[in-house]
Amino acid sequence: MSKSSRVTIHDVAREAGVSLSTVSKVINNRYGVAAATSARVQKVIAELGYEASLVAQSLRNHETKVIGILVADLEPFSTELLKGAAEGVRGTGYELVIYSAGGRTEARDGWERRYLSRLSGTLIDGAVLVTPTIVSAQYGAPFVAVDPHTGTSEIPTVDADNLRGAQTAVHHLIELGHRRIAMLTGRPDLMSAQLREQGFRTGMAQAGVPVDESLLLVGDYRADISAEAAKALLTMDEPPTAIFAANDISAIATLEVAVDLGLEVPRDLSIVGFDNVPESVLCTPSLTTVEQPIREMGLRAVELLLQLLRAESIPATHLTLDTRLVVRQSTSAPRR
Amino acid sequence: MSKSSRVTIHDVAREAGVSLSTVSKVINNRYGVAAATSARVQKVIAELGYEASLVAQSLRNHETKVIGILVADLEPFSTELLKGAAEGVRGTGYELVIYSAGGRTEARDGWERRYLSRLSGTLIDGAVLVTPTIVSAQYGAPFVAVDPHTGTSEIPTVDADNLRGAQTAVHHLIELGHRRIAMLTGRPDLMSAQLREQGFRTGMAQAGVPVDESLLLVGDYRADISAEAAKALLTMDEPPTAIFAANDISAIATLEVAVDLGLEVPRDLSIVGFDNVPESVLCTPSLTTVEQPIREMGLRAVELLLQLLRAESIPATHLTLDTRLVVRQSTSAPRR
DNA sequence: ATGAAAGCGCTAACAT
DNA sequence: ATGTTAGCGCTTTCAT
Numbered sequence: 001m002s003k004s005s006r007v008t009i010h011d012v013a014r015e016a017g018v019s020l021s022t023v024s025k026v027i028n029n030r031y032g033v034a035a036a037t038s039a040r041v042q043k044v045i046a047e048l049g050y051e052a053s054l055v056a057q058s059l060r061n062h063e064t065k066v067i068g069i070l071v072a073d074l075e076p077f078s079t080e081l082l083k084g085a086a087e088g089v090r091g092t093g094y095e096l097v098i099y100s101a102g103g104r105t106e107a108r109d110g111w112e113r114r115y116l117s118r119l120s121g122t123l124i125d126g127a128v129l130v131t132p133t134i135v136s137a138q139y140g141a142p143f144v145a146v147d148p149h150t151g152t153s154e155i156p157t158v159d160a161d162n163l164r165g166a167q168t169a170v171h172h173l174i175e176l177g178h179r180r181i182a183m184l185t186g187r188p189d190l191m192s193a194q195l196r197e198q199g200f201r202t203g204m205a206q207a208g209v210p211v212d213e214s215l216l217l218v219g220d221y222r223a224d225i226s227a228e229a230a231k232a233l234l235t236m237d238e239p240p241t242a243i244f245a246a247n248d249i250s251a252i253a254t255l256e257v258a259v260d261l262g263l264e265v266p267r268d269l270s271i272v273g274f275d276n277v278p279e280s281v282l283c284t285p286s287l288t289t290v291e292q293p294i295r296e297m298g299l300r301a302v303e304l305l306l307q308l309l310r311a312e313s314i315p316a317t318h319l320t321l322d323t324r325l326v327v328r329q330s331t332s333a334p335r336r
Numbered sequence: 337m338s339k340s341s342r343v344t345i346h347d348v349a350r351e352a353g354v355s356l357s358t359v360s361k362v363i364n365n366r367y368g369v370a371a372a373t374s375a376r377v378q379k380v381i382a383e384l385g386y387e388a389s390l391v392a393q394s395l396r397n398h399e400t401k402v403i404g405i406l407v408a409d410l411e412p413f414s415t416e417l418l419k420g421a422a423e424g425v426r427g428t429g430y431e432l433v434i435y436s437a438g439g440r441t442e443a444r445d446g447w448e449r450r451y452l453s454r455l456s457g458t459l460i461d462g463a464v465l466v467t468p469t470i471v472s473a474q475y476g477a478p479f480v481a482v483d484p485h486t487g488t489s490e491i492p493t494v495d496a497d498n499l500r501g502a503q504t505a506v507h508h509l510i511e512l513g514h515r516r517i518a519m520l521t522g523r524p525d526l527m528s529a530q531l532r533e534q535g536f537r538t539g540m541a542q543a544g545v546p547v548d549e550s551l552l553l554v555g556d557y558r559a560d561i562s563a564e565a566a567k568a569l570l571t572m573d574e575p576p577t578a579i580f581a582a583n584d585i586s587a588i589a590t591l592e593v594a595v596d597l598g599l600e601v602p603r604d605l606s607i608v609g610f611d612n613v614p615e616s617v618l619c620t621p622s623l624t625t626v627e628q629p630i631r632e633m634g635l636r637a638v639e640l641l642l643q644l645l646r647a648e649s650i651p652a653t654h655l656t657l658d659t660r661l662v663v664r665q666s667t668s669a670p671r672r
Numbered sequence: 673a674t675g676a677a678a679g680c681g682c683t684a685a686c687a688t
Numbered sequence: 689a690t691g692t693t694a695g696c697g698c699t700t701t702c703a704t
Contacts, residue, residue: 018674018675019674019675019676020675020676021674021675021676021677022673022674022675025673025674031673032673032674033673033674034673034674037673037674056680058680059679059680059681059682060679060680061680062680121681122680122681
C-alpha cells in the first residue's frame with residue numbers, strides 16, 4: 001500500500017492513546033505500566049506489526065547484542081567461516097550481522113578499520129575481522145582477527161597452523177620418495193604465505209634434503225602468476241618431481257599447466273595444495289592438500305569474542321588450530 | 337585508547353576548532369567550506385581515524401546504499417546464495433548487510449517480517465528475503481523473496497524449477513532400475529518442499545510406478561529429523577533401494593545413517609539429493625543431486641531488487657531458474 | 673501509572 | 689564561509 005513508510009513508536013503511541021515512553025516501557029517490559037494499558041498497547045503493536053528499529057535502538061543503547069563479522073568479500077573462505085560463526089552464536093542471545101562491501105576494488109588495505117569504525121559503538125558490540133590487512137589494537141572496539149595478514153601479538157587472533165601444515169605436506173612428498181621438490185610460494189606480504197614457506201624449508205631440513213633455491217617461485221596465491229611459475233619450473237632441464245603450492249588455487253593452476261605440457265599427474269608430477277577448498281576435490285585428478293579447519297576457525301573466533309565481551313578484559317589469546325593433510329589423487333611416488 | 341569510546345563527529349569538530357556542520361559538509365563534500373578549513377578537518381579526521389557511524393547516518397538519511405540479505409540461518413544454501421549476491425552488488429556502489437539470528441529456535445514463522453521491520457527504513461534500502469515463511473506485500477520496504485514459502489503472485493520472487501528437478505531425479509533412479517523408491521520430504525510448509533514432493537509423485541506416475549506412501553517420510557530439510565527418518569526407512573522389513581532426499585542436508589544425513597547401519601552406498605542404497613551445495617561433493621561417496629543455480633539465484637535477486645529500488649515500481653516478476661541433475665557416485669543400479 | 677524532555681551521532685535547513 | 693538548530697526513532701531519567 002502507498003508509500004513504504006515504517007511503522008514507528010509514534011504511530012503505536014498515537015493509536016493506543018498513550019505516550020512514547022509508555023510504549024517503550026511495554027516493549028522493554030519495564031515496571032510502571034498498568035496491566036490494562038500494557039494489554040492495549042500490545043494489541044496495537046500486533047495490529048500495526050510494529051517492530052522497534054534496530055538502528056534507533058542501538059543508537060540509544062550501549063549494548064546491542066549484535067556481533068559483526070566483517071569481510072572484504074563473500075567467497076569460499078569467508079562464507080565457510082560464516083557457518084562456524086553462526087554455530088558460535090547459537091543459543092547465546094546474540095545476533096549476527098555480516099558486513100561486506102562486495103569486494104569493491106576501491107576498498108584497498110585497511111577496509112577493516114573503516115568497517116569497524118562505522119559499525120562499532122553503534123550497531124555492534126564487537127566484531128570478527130576476517131583476513132584483515134592491517135591489525136591495530138587501536139580500533140576502539142572488542143574484536144578478534146581471523147587469519148590476519150600480519151602477525152601482531154597484541155590482539156586476539158585465530159588462525160591455522162600454516163607452519164606444521166606445510167611441513168606435513170613436505171613429509172608426505174619425501175616419504176613418497178621425492179627429493180627434487182619445488183614450491184610455489186604465496187603472497188609475500190601475507191603471514192600465512194611466509195609461514196607456509198618456512199614450513200616447507202623446515203620440512204626439507206628435517207629430512208636432510210637441501211633446498212634448491214631455483215625451485216622456489218612466487219605464485220602469489222593467484223592462478224595466473226602460479227601458472228607462469230609452474231610453466232617455468234616444468235620446462236627446466238631437470239624439472240622437479242613434485243610441487244608444493246602455497247594454496248589450492250595455485251595447485252590447480254599448476255595441474256592445468258602440467259596437463260597442457262603433456263605430463264600425467266601424479267605419474268610424472270606430484271602436486272600438493274593448501275586450504276582444501278571445495279574445488280580441490282572437483283579437479284581431475286583430485287588434489288592432495290592441507291586442510292584448514294575454516295568452520296572451526298569461525299566458531300572459535302566468535303567464542304573468543306563473546307568471552308572478550310563478557311570479561312571486558314583483553315587477553316591477547318592466539319588460537320592456532322591444527323591443519324591436516326588430505327591425501328587424494330595428485331600425489332604418488334616419483335616415476336623412475 | 338583505554339575505553340572503547342568511538343570517535344564521533346563532535347571529537348573531530350572540537351579538535352579542528354569548527355562546528356559540527358562544517359565537519360559534516362567536509363565528509364559529504366558539500367559546498368560552502370573554505371579549502372583551508374576543509375584541509376584542516378580532513379587532517380584531523382585522518383589523525384583520529386574517524387568514520388561516520390553507519391547507524392547515525394542511516395537514521396538521518398532516507399537512502400543508505402545498503403541492501404540487506406535476511407536469512408534465518410547461515411547454512412550451505414544461504415551462504416552459497418551470498419556469493420551470488422556479492423557478485424550482484426559489485427560495482428553498484430551498494431554495500432551488503434547480511435542479518436541472521438543464527439537460527440535460534442524462538443524465531444518461529446514470520447522471522448523475516450521481524451527482521452525486515454527492524455532494519456527497513458533505517459539501515460537498509462531494501463532486502464532479499466531468503467526462504468521466507470510468510471510473504472506479504474505489506475512489509476513497507478522494497479524486497480525480493482528467494483524461494484519463498486508460499487507462492488504469492490503479488491511480490492517479486494526468484495526460485496528454481498523444483499518440480500522438474502524432482503522429476504529428473506526420479507527418472508534417473510527409475511532408469512537405473514529402482515522401483516522401491518523412498519522420499520525424505522522437506523519442510524511441509526515450504527512451497528519448494530511441496531513442489532519437490534509433487535515432482536517425485538509425477539515422476540513416479542510417469543514411469544507407472546505406484547507410490548508406496550509408507551516410504552514418504554518428513555525430513556524437514558534438517559539433518560537430525562532426516563537421520564531419524566532415514567533410520568526408520570532403512571530398518572524396515574523391506575527397505576527401499578533408493579532414497580530421494582528433498583535437500584542435500586537430508587541426503588548427507590541419510591548417507592551417514594546408511595554407513596552407520598553397515599550399508600554400502602550406492603551398492604546397497606542409492607541416494608539423490610537436491611541443491612548441489614559444496615558439501616555434496618565432499619562426502620564419500622559424492623552425492624548425485626539436483627543442482628539449483630543457487631549463486632545465480634542470489635545474483636538475480638539482487639539485480640531485481642536494485643531494479644526495484646531504481647524504478648520505485650513493483651512489477652511482480654517471477655524468475656524460475658532451471659535445475660539440472662548432477663550424477664556422481666551415490667547412485668547406481670539396485671543390487672539384486 | 674503516565675508523560676515531557678533530553679540526547680545517542682548525524683545531516684540539512686536556516687541563520688549569520 | 690561558518691554556526692545554530694531541529695529532528696531521524698528510540699530509551700531513560702525525572703517530573704507529575
